[in-house]
Amino acid sequence: MNVLIKSAIIVDPKSDFQNETCDILIENGIISQISKQIPNSSKVREIKLDNLHVSQxxxxxxxxxxxxxxxxxxxxxxxxxxxxxxxxxxxxxxxxxxxxxxxxxxxxxxxxxxxxxxxxxxxxxxxxxxxxxxxxxxxxxxxxxxxxxxxxxxxxxxxxxxxxxxxxxxxxxxxxxxxxxxxxxxxxxxxxxxxxxxxxxxxxxxxxxxxxxxxxxxxxxxxxxxxxxxxxxxxxxxxxxxxxxxxxxxxxxxxxxxxxxxxxxxxxxxxxxxxxxxxxxxxxxxxxxxxxxxxxxxxxxxxxxxxxxxxxxxxxxxxxxxxxxxxxxxxxxxxxxxxxxxxxxxxxxxxxxxxxGVQSTPIAVGEKAKLTLFNPDEKYTFTKEMIRSTSKNAIFENYQLKGKVYGIFSNNQLVLN
Missing domain, CATH: 3.20.20.140 (Metal-dependent hydrolases)
Incomplete structure (x- = not known):
């Protein structure tokens, strides 16, 4: 799967691009390029999200x-x-x-x-x-x-x-x-x-x-x-x-x-x-x-x-x-x-x-793309309607939380909320 993640703040101390805002090009599940700006010449799927952060x-x-x-x-x-x-x-x-x-x-x-x-x-x-x-x-x-x-x-x-x-x-x-x-x-x-x-x-x-x-x-x-x-x-x-x-x-x-x-x-x-x-x-x-x-x-x-x-x-x-x-x-x-x-x-x-014994995958060119995409600043109240789990026994139901998860890219698959 080929994906171009646009303008993401990288949160990974093992990456050369820690705290930098970069584009990340993923080709066939592998990070092929990280740069300030990557043109979408191949017309792959682009991911543009508000206040997007990416980590391992x-x-x-x-x-x-x-x-x-x-x-x-x-x-x-x-x-x-x-x-x-x-x-x-x-x-x-x-x-x-x-x-x-x-x-x-x-x-x-x-x-x-x-x-x-x-x-x-x-x-x-x-x-x-x-x-x-x-x-x-x-x-x-x-x-x-x-x-x-x-x-x-x-x-x-x-x-x-x-x-x-x-x-x-x-x-x-x-x-x-x-x-x-x-x-x-x-x-x-x-x-x-x-x-x-x-x-x-x-x-x-x-x-x-x-x-x-x-x-x-x-x-x-x-x-x-x-x-x-x-x-x-x-x-x-x-x-x-x-x-x-x-x-x-x-x-x-x-x-x-x-x-x-x-x-x-x-x-x-x-x-x-x-x-x-x-x-x-x-x-x-x-x-x-x-x-x-x-x-x-x-x-x-x-x-x-x-x-x-x-x-x-x-x-x-x-x-x-x-x-x-x-x-x-x-x-x-x-x-x-x-x-x-x-x-x-x-x-x-x-x-x-x-x-x-679980392998870590730093955000670097040539590594498998195993990424979490999130916005750390959004505040919201977690309600029962937000629960995807079959069971609803959520200890933090009705609590105010901070930070929205957008999804993951892993195993050559993109999952977004």
Whole structure:
């Protein structure tokens, strides 16, 4: 496909044209020319958009779709299209389907079904068989099928010896092990952050201690075994401190934070709106501040939308019984861009690729065109009518966001809103 992008401000520190306004000519999916002005001599399709900015394609390290098994929540096709319209060219997809993605065949199914899409799907295989926490899944076979990491989505590994074995075994083939940071006996039946808010609302609390104990355990195991550990979606100030200390000791650990845990606090729970029931739970403002600081100093390696569509039957019910989760792909950019500069926001949305073995593609002549197109300045209120995801459980519904995504060019395909 041939496309001429006109007058785009390039936001890519790895590009020679960083912060410059340029035309970008793409021929057969490859960037063939970047210049201040490129004549359209071949009469290819031109893209002219208001306040157009272009960056490397965005990446999300934790996305859940429903297929196979929970197609009423989100099919693969609709999920990938939602990702494309939200500016993402690459997504790492969790294993929480039915059946659980825990073997070579399941990984191959995801890869084959998404093969020709503009958005590249990177499967995360389950760490244990059927994600039940008893026995390790077929980790090496899944790697050969294309798995980029191993994770029982939002299920803590209760058995420390199993985590020890996972780190040791996966280190033989450079496998990345995710460990959800929650000590189940401490978290108990808690559904929100344990705090004065939970007490006043009469909701059972899930303390930050549950997260921090599990992180401390896993860091000790990592130090003992070696290997590569990723701790997804941390939410407390103490968690940031623990990981900062581990990195100072040169342990091979990375971590992420969900975007809603950077912005929202448990104070929004007073309406008992189940859109705000997420895991880990929303914490306090001091936790948000520590997480933002952790991103700025590099302690936290990446952000994630933690996109998790839940059907209405499991979300619009009594708070205690509602499932955890929010969709987040569509609001990721607009929400981040309200608390960070545009440069910082794009940096956060393009980080994490190397950790999961996803190739980065700088905006340079001769490189594959894998681009996100956006306007960073437009402000708007995100409404239910804007949701493309099949499920409508958007935590940022009715919030004012900043930044409009125009679309992507990826896999020799152009997707525009």
């Amino acid at each position: 394609g965005w990446f999300d390290s934790s996305v859940s779709f429903g297929e196979p098994g929970f197609e009423e929540r989100e099919t693969l096709l609709n999920g990938l299209e939602t990702a494309a319209y939200s500016g993402f060219t690459d997504v790492a997809v969790n294993s929480n389907t039915n059946p659980v993605i825990d073997n070579y065949t399941n990984i191959a199914f995801l890869k084959a079904k998404s093969h020709d899409h503009s958005v590249q799907l990177h499967p995360i295989g389950a760490l244990t068989k059927n994600a039940d926490g008893e026995d390790l899944a077929e980790l090496y076979d899944m790697k050969n099928a294309g798995a980029v990491a191993y994770y029982d989505y939002q299920k803590p590994v209760k058995n420390p010896n199993l985590m020890k074995l996972a780190l040791q075994y996966a280190s033989n083939f450079d496998g990345l092990v995710y460990s959800f940071p929650q000590e189940s006996k401490i978290s108990g039946l808690g559904v929100v952050n344990e705090n004065v808010i939970s007490t006043s609302l009469g909701l059972k609390g899930n303390p930050t201690l549950a997260e921090e104990l599990q992180i401390a355990r896993d860091l000790f195991l990592l130090e003992y075994t070696g290997g590569k550990l990723h701790i997804p979606t941390i939410s407390s100030a103490k968690s940031v401190e623990l990981i900062r200390a581990a990195k100072a000791k040169k342990l091979d650990v990375s971590c992420s934070v969900a975007i809603h845990n950077l912005i929202l606090t448990d104070e929004v729970l007073t309406t008992f709106d189940t859109r705000f029931k997420v895991l880990p739970p929303l914490r306090t403002q001091s936790d948000c501040d520590a997480l933002i600081k952790g991103l700025k100093d590099g302690t936290i390696d990446m952000v994630t939308s933690d996109h998790n569509p839940i059907d209405i039957e499991h979300k619009k019910i009594e708070f205690d019984y509602a499932m955890y989760g929010s969709i987040g792909l569509e609001t990721a950019f607009g929400a981040l861009n309200t608390i960070f500069t545009t440069k910082q926001t794009i940096d956060l949305l393009t980080k994490g690729k190397d950790r999961l």
